[in-house]
Amino acid sequence: MSSETPQLPVSQPITPSAQAQNEQAKEVNSTCVGPQSEMAGKASSCAGCPNQSSCASGEAKVDPALEAVKDRMSLVKHIILVLSGKGGVGKSTFSAQLAFALAQKGKQVGLLDVDICGPSIPRMLGLVGHEVHQSASGWSPVYVEDNLGVMSIGFMLPAQDDAIIWRGPRKNGLIKQFLTDVNWNELDYLIVDTPPGTSDEHISIVQYLKASHIDGAIVVTTPQEVSMADVRKELNFCRKTGIPVLGVVENMADIKIPLSSIGQAHSGIRFVDADGSDITEKTLQL
């Protein structure tokens, strides 16, 4: 695995905007109320933040990219975020299925993968190796069907296994480009697949899209309490950022493995101890 960042087909270097500086501030201040908030620069959590004066004066609220996002997104009728506080619960699978289902109904659909560090959409859709092309009107999505276009950083990596180790402002810059430079044309639905949690990608996508419109979020969980506990945090994130929750998907709810099949050759499930020794028989007797 390489730790080098990929060479993106960008026409201009990403310059740090006021927004990007804010993202930088958030990296050191997890209790940031957000530069768009009424309390920006005035909240107790703002004390010592390098952006305090620009937030308090309202200067930080204005990012020229917001207008560009608004322009591009004016051609998109509905924008739906797929979120979860928990990793591996099926956000990307659900996003892809939702995109296919809407496309099958004859809708014009875009699927945007903003999971910058773990983009799984290209692999899930069998699009590994496809590249994004740039034209005068912007980056062209990769089309899996005539009415289903896909955009992901996965298309821009020189090697599929390359690791992307980016800090907040750089992720913010790429998400901004995804929203301003991708030529989706007219869309009925833009489905946005996100990474787990409520991190840089979520804050960026919400800030930029709120200048335009977000119909709401679909929150994905699995039935286990460890997943639901994190998903509750995601619901709080939606509440705080004013995004309507359109629904909660309880994924993998029907996946059950009979205890009797554990240890059987066909089930492939075995218990091992810390040394790797097989303790399946012993465990099943407990």
Ligand SMILES: Nc1ncnc2c1ncn2[C@@H]1O[C@H](COP(=O)(O)OP(=O)(O)OP(=O)(O)O)[C@@H](O)[C@H]1O
């Ligand atoms: N309903 C399901 N039944 C069986 N397998 C599923 C189901 N949903 C998802 N999976 C599988 O679970 C794994 C994780 O799914 P997926 O990558 O969609 O999760 P994710 O929430 O997007 O993960 P990440 O947080 O890493 O982005 C994948 O191997 C996927 O094929």
Ligand code: SF4
């Ligand atoms: S001043 Fe406050 S609102 Fe502005 S970036 Fe800093 S912590 Fe966030």
Ligand SMILES: [Mg+2]
């Ligand atoms: Mg995913």
